[in-house]
Amino acid sequence: MSTAVAEAPATPVGQPPRSASSQRWLVTAAVMAGTMSTVLASTIVNVALPDIMGAFGMGQDQAQWMATGFLASMTATMLTAAWFVARVGLRATFVTAMLLFVLSSCIAGFATSEAELIAMRVVQGAAAGVTQPLAMIAMFSVFPLHQRGMAMGIFGLGVVLAPAIGPTIGGILIDQYNWRVVFFFVMPFSIAAIFLGSAFLPGRAANAISKPFDFLGFGLLCAALVLVLTGLANGQREGWSSAYILGLLGSGMLLGAGFIVWQTQARHPLLELSLLRYRVFASACIVAFIYGAGLFGSTYLVPLFGQGIQRLTPEGVGLILMPSGLVLALIFPVSGRLSDRLPAPLLVCTGLFLFGISSLLMKAIDARTAFWSLAAWIAIGRIGLGVMLPALNAGGVRSLPPAVLGQGAGMLNFVRQLGGAFGTNLLSVLLGERIAFHANALAATQNGDLTITYSWLASFEALLAQGGVPDGLPQQYGALYHLGRVIYLQAYTQAFQDCFIVVSALFFAAMLPALLMYAKRVKQ
Template sequence: MTAQTTPPATAAPPDRPASAWTRSPWATLVAIAFGVMMVALDGTIVAVANPAIGASLGASLAELQWVTHGYLLGLAVFLITAGKLADRFGHRRVYLVGVVGFVASSVAIALSSGVIMLVAFRIAQGVFGALLLPSAMGLLRSVFPPSRLGRAFGVFGSLIGASTAAGPIVGGLLVGSFGWEAVFYINVPVGAVALGLGLWLLAANRPTDAGGRLDLPGIVLVSVAVFALVWALVEAPVVGWTHPVTLVSLGAALLLGLAFVLWERRPEQPLLPLSLFADRSVSIGVVLTVVMAVSLMGSLFFVTFYLQGVRGLTPAQTGMQLIAMTATMAVTSPLAGRLLDRVGAKPPTTAGLLSGSVGMFLLSGMDADTGVLYTSAAFLLLGAGLSLVMTGATAAIIGNAPVRLAGVASALQQAAMQLGGSLGTAVLGAVMSGTILATLPGHLAAAGQDVPSAAGLAAVQSTVAQGGAVVPEGAAADVAEAVTRASNLAFLDGLQLAFLIASGLLMAGAVLSLFMRAGRMEDDQEAPVVHV
């Protein structure tokens, strides 16, 4: 086993225009802000738009999940490759290509006339988002010295966290005023600003790993493996976890993933150097990013159905209900970054996981009459906790990677987050569906209503999982009320169990975070690359 060190992160950045402002590393952060927010926003903005999309295009719950998963699929499958492309051809160039493609695909989504077309363009949108995110984070890694990376990642995490949490708010306002298409058209002005700032403020394009070769076998193996994994996560809640489609997809993901790991030990310039994982903080940071994304994406997906379906709120009211999370994430991440520069990633990450666990536990106690103060307190704890985790885990992964692999390390962090998002909606969705099928008959019987057959329950499960109820045509008012009440109780049974599981995952993550390396990075610290 031999060790090789990379140049320190304090190496002079690429030449910039003459003004003092554009020479500052903070100019880079300003330049990428709108692009980063645009990508993060689109991960959750459709959460509030899902009911409107379903009603407009006649989509089922499974198809609505694909509207979300298609985007995450494009991101997850292409992220590692995009990170390598950014290191190889330059972060600035790849970032600008990502911005242009993201806006173009957003317009195509808004113009879609059917669910299949919409999902296809959502996948394309995710691919361009994959080009954009690692290159943006790579730009930060290359211009900020290690002693100030915490602050940079804090602001970066604030942009991602606040945009992710703001998605339901912005989406609610846009859907309520202009229709679901507006949540995609909004990317046109935002993307124009992102492109303009990028052309003005970003330094001249300079690859950080110009001599690197593209590991084509590695690209194929990891892309197909991730695709198979996400496909299994999407299809399992629909066809079942023991269905041949699910088992074959999971088996393919496992075998191809193993083949990828074995292959990456062979080439001199692998797509994803396995030496990155020799640092335990990097490895733990990846796991904690997955745990954080499971809780964030899983909770946002189903809490909107709760607020609109069970509580009867409008899309705009639903968005405003989540403002406690949005505001908290926006404020907490920069503070976490400053703390991280002083004490390292371990303390804020552990504290964030504990706070998020308590927030999810409170959300697991919601019922049909839960008040605003209770839910706001839960969202406040969840938002503060997840923003701390996002900042700490990001710094643990990227801050401990060599500058020349900044794009790959950034892609690794983002891939963990996107796969966690898919895992969250799939697994929590499976918990929701299974619980509804188990408890709905009892609630209907208690309300004096006929219990459907197994086939009948399967037919109504999708509607109940969206916070709705299948009321018999022509039913009297008291019957309609009883069926709706029973359906809402079954939905809440599933929601409470799913959120309780998410709370437990965050608590387990808090224990794992205690094994992260203590201390903070210094300006003269170099991230080692160990070739195994």
């Protein structure tokens, strides 16, 4: 085994032949339902995050594990999918992973502590990581070559629509009930996937060859991810120069370096790092990492901003995200056709530029930003992602020899998910650091000798007096408390603006490696 994407298995004994049209679409329905449930789980929880933070008294550094833990575990277990398929078969792998996903979702929905909830999110991500690569393997095993494009298009449309409408429906359910309902919202899709998968997915191929699994490499990767992400998440609270944080980050980097060295020596590596010698593919990996960081990082930030600064309900946040999701679903078929006709660097750079502009526009957001302005700016970024992804996937592997196309596609997917995990983590860290920075800077400018501050405090004390608050210390404390809230909200707003500036700069910088993706087509 070399990556999360393997060659499609041969038609197993006892299964209908590929010409059975009904089975093809039932297989598509099974993997679409499973993938939709995992995609929903990765996005819909972000809408409920402020409510979850309030329910458990979680800080920003703890809450980000709800997203980061899911993405990190999904990234790691993606690399196990092909080995499981060769070992026990596609059907058993898919159904078992979906059962684990359902079980962890149920436990998360009834969680009584933040540790239990985060642990179940990690398990959810692990199950999602196994199921995601199975969709392509399953569809390639039942569709002939000339129908695979159409099948993947229909499958992709369903998967893209899920995060478009999911946050909106999730927001409505949260407003009507509570945050726990988001973990049960995915159940109908998951249960349908289990029943359809049990009935129609192919079993283990008679000629399947199970290669040894790289347990050492997998262990090194998981340990490195846990140590580095934990160090980054706890750095602000524990102190970046503390022995604890330096130990976590140093150990994680050493294990990460060990993973890279081992992958170059192992007989059956998880990742074919030798593919990075191809300039076009290496450039595509850099862009894919930034793509994942921008996509998942912004999806994490927007709900926090909407509910924290604009005081929107979860339903309101979902409605803001809905237009961008629908636009993305519409742009995918068009961009897929364009990727067959136009040079990959042109489309990738166009997408990067649009997302960079979108993030730059988000620099101006505050509590007064109009609903449709915010929705439009987010939609511009999603158009960029939609234009970029097909060209990035196709153009990234275009220069690779046909024998390693599967490994290349799997590695691109892995790098994109890895970017999502680190992007969410780092943007959360940056948000916390910039909140503290701006709060201290703003507080330092406020004192009783400053005329505007004195006038503001006096005006607010007068308002409190009109409301029946006793004179003296109660009014003074009330005015000072409100001033502190105003300072914090302003610092919170400026911190979000800083995060979007960083995202914008990253996407503009990624245009340089994108330009290096130019290559002549290799006849596949």
